[in-house]
Amino acid sequence: MTLARRIIPCLDVDAGRVVKGIEFAGLRDIGDPAELAARYNREGADEIVVLDISASVEGRVTFLETIRFVAAQLNIPLTAGGGIRKMEDGRAVLRAGADKVTVNTAAIERPQLISELSQQFGAQAVVLSLDVKRKGDSWEAYARGGREATGRDAAEWAAEAVSRGAGEILVTSIDKDGTRSGFDCELTAKIAASVSVPVIASGGASTFDNFYDVFTAGSADAALAASIFHEETHSISALKTFLSQRGVPIRMSR
Amino acid sequence: MKISIVDYGAGNLPSVERALRGLGAETKRATEPNHMDGAEAIVLPGVGHFAAFVAGLRERNLTDSLRAANNAGVPILGICLGLQAMFASSEEAPGESGLGFFPQEIYALPANVKSPHIGWNQVRLTRESSLLRGIPANAYFYFAHSFAAPAAAESTVAACDHGFPFAAVIESGNLRGVQFHPEKSGETGAQVLRNFLESIQ
Numbered sequence: 001m002t003l004a005r006r007i008i009p010c011l012d013v014d015a016g017r018v019v020k021g022i023e024f025a026g027l028r029d030i031g032d033p034a035e036l037a038a039r040y041n042r043e044g045a046d047e048i049v050v051l052d053i054s055a056s057v058e059g060r061v062t063f064l065e066t067i068r069f070v071a072a073q074l075n076i077p078l079t080a081g082g083g084i085r086k087m088e089d090g091r092a093v094l095r096a097g098a099d100k101v102t103v104n105t106a107a108i109e110r111p112q113l114i115s116e117l118s119q120q121f122g123a124q125a126v127v128l129s130l131d132v133k134r135k136g137d138s139w140e141a142y143a144r145g146g147r148e149a150t151g152r153d154a155a156e157w158a159a160e161a162v163s164r165g166a167g168e169i170l171v172t173s174i175d176k177d178g179t180r181s182g183f184d185c186e187l188t189a190k191i192a193a194s195v196s197v198p199v200i201a202s203g204g205a206s207t208f209d210n211f212y213d214v215f216t217a218g219s220a221d222a223a224l225a226a227s228i229f230h231e232e233t234h235s236i237s238a239l240k241t242f243l244s245q246r247g248v249p250i251r252m253s254r
Numbered sequence: 255m256k257i258s259i260v261d262y263g264a265g266n267l268p269s270v271e272r273a274l275r276g277l278g279a280e281t282k283r284a285t286e287p288n289h290m291d292g293a294e295a296i297v298l299p300g301v302g303h304f305a306a307f308v309a310g311l312r313e314r315n316l317t318d319s320l321r322a323a324n325n326a327g328v329p330i331l332g333i334c335l336g337l338q339a340m341f342a343s344s345e346e347a348p349g350e351s352g353l354g355f356f357p358q359e360i361y362a363l364p365a366n367v368k369s370p371h372i373g374w375n376q377v378r379l380t381r382e383s384s385l386l387r388g389i390p391a392n393a394y395f396y397f398a399h400s401f402a403a404p405a406a407a408e409s410t411v412a413a414c415d416h417g418f419p420f421a422a423v424i425e426s427g428n429l430r431g432v433q434f435h436p437e438k439s440g441e442t443g444a445q446v447l448r449n450f451l452e453s454i455q
Contacts, residue, residue: 001415004374004394041440046374071269077396077438097268099301099398099438122302122335124370124398167370167400196365198372221373251374251394253440 002249005215006046006222007236008200009229011036011070013082014054016062020227021053021178030230033066038073040229043236044253048074049170049224051102052082053145064096071097079127090117094125102170104129105143108150108157111164118165123197127168128161130154132187134175139187146174154187155194162195169199170224176204180228183210185218192219200224208234208242215248255279255451258293260320260336262300262310270299270333273437277448287319295454296323299437300335304360304401305347307335317353324355327428329454334399337424337431346401355429358407363400367417370400375414375434377422383411384453385423385430385446393442395422395434402433 011018011033018036019027030036037048050070052063060083067080080093081102090101101121107113107128117126131146132139132154139154150157158169171191173184181204188201198221201214205225214220228234244250257274261267261283271281274297281297284290298320300307311317324330332340341352344360352360363369374394379386402420405413412423414433424431430450436443 001376001378003371003416006373072272074269075273075438075440075444077398077435094266097266099266099269119303120306123400124372125301167398168372196368197370198368221368 003221004046004249004251005220005243006200007044007211007240008047008049008222008224009036009040009045009236010049010051010202010224010226012051012053012226013063013066015059016066018230019053020230034069034073036230037070040236041074041076044240044251045076045236046222046251047077047079049079049102051080064092067093067096067098081127081129086113087116087120090121094121100125100127100168102127102129104131107161108141108143108152111160114161114164114166118167123165123167126166127170127200128158128166129170129172130158130191131172131174134184134187139190142174146172146177155190158191159194162197166197168197169195170202171199173203177202179204180206182206183214183218183220183223185213188214188218188220192221198222208239211239211243212246212248215243255455256292256294257281257297258284258290258295259297259299260311260316261285262307262314262316266301267299269437270297273444273447274451277444277451279451284316285314287315290319290323293323293328295329295331295450296320297331297333298336298339299333300339301398302335303346304335304338304344304352305350307339308347308350308352311339320353324353324428329428329430329450331450332429332431333437334433334435337421337433338401338403340429340431341403344401356403356407356409356424356426358403360401360403361418363402364417369417370398371416372398374439375416377412377414379412380405381411383423383425385425385432385449386412387449389442389445394439395436395442396438397434399433
């Protein structure tokens with residue numbers, strides 16, 4: 001009897017569409033969020049994350065619709081976030097059908113937001129999204145989609161967030177994101193050793209071996225990826241079979 | 255099949271409703287005591303804090319109707335915090351009373367394991383279970399909780415281990431409870447709900 005390591009596809013959503021950010025070239029359309037979510041649900045995903053990356057007010061309203069459409073396709077957990085600034089934003093996301101809400105920049109500016117959400121909805125519903133860049137021998141937390149250095153040590157911030165009631169940490173390596181050079185296992189191991197809650201690794205996934213490494217050397221409880229699943233170069237079921245054969249505890253769906 | 259889903263003011267009810275309707279049940283949210291009248295079964299879903307849950311039930315005058323329904327033998331299925339609320343009390347909210355259908359206390363998961371216990375885990379049968387009928391022994395269920403009922407509770411039919419052996423599934427007379435989320439546990443979870451619906455027909 002073992003808690004399985006989770007495979008989590010991530011949908012970055014702008015104006016109701018799943019998109020992929022391309023450096024200096026804006027956004028590329030990937031597809032319909034509900035259709036993709038349904039496909040990943042079928043293929044054995046353990047959970048789905050949807051992140052609102054739209055900057056506009058209209059985008060925010062559309063995002064709640066997107067959560068409703070996506071949730072209707074799933075019989076697995078759904079995590080949603082992006083731009084959550086206050087308790088009511090969190091409530092709206094959860095009422096729309098998400099099981100958990102992620103917080104990032106607003107929590108850095110006002111850590112009390114984590115306490116408020118956790119008291120209201122429970123620690124199991126609050127995920128700290130942590131964007132991190134390596135800085136010498138340590139790691140620094142970044143805000144505003146990885147654009148703004150906060151001066152805060154990532155592991156220390158993660159520990160504070162947990163003491164305030166965050167139930168999971170989604171840690172994204174800015175250095176690795178989009179590079180396809182594998183997860184930053186050192187980073188996830190460091191965060192995992194600093195907190196008493198599950199850690200979701202993100203940024204850099206490319207090969208099946210990358211996932212194996214982050215679940216072993218990286219001590220991650222879950223691994224998140226977007227592009228490699230969207231492009232259908234890797235199916236979730238093939239990845240899970242690979243990991244299971246290598247001895248990683250994995251839920252093989254029937 | 256008319257199922258009353260208790261709405262205490264928080265929690266993600268749509269996914270429970272969708273799952274039950276998908277299996278052919280007719281669901282209705284109960285926010286007032288008389289909303290449970292005529293229900294063939296009651297589902298008590300819940301997430302969040304034990305104190306908020308029992309206070310939510312109390313404020314809506316649902317506590318007494320749930321107790322009356324239990325006394326009348328109406329099948330009741332508690333999910334996650336809904337299972338915990340069926341017990342007498344919880345370490346999460348000292349001084350607060352649960353529904354008291356079971357006399358034991360709910361305990362916090364210990365500090366030597368990750369808490370919340372979030373993710374897919376397996377359970378082991380301790381007795382014959384109607385909710386787990388037809389489900390393979392190694393199947394996974396989705397858990398998301400920081401507190402649990404000790405597996406020693408005599409209503410336990412399946413246990414899970416995380417810090418201590420806890421009750422993953424309870425069954426006793428008209429009462430059923432699952433610590434995991436069947437509505438989030440894929441096809442396996444759907445089978446649990448199907449078994450519940452079949453058991454009350």
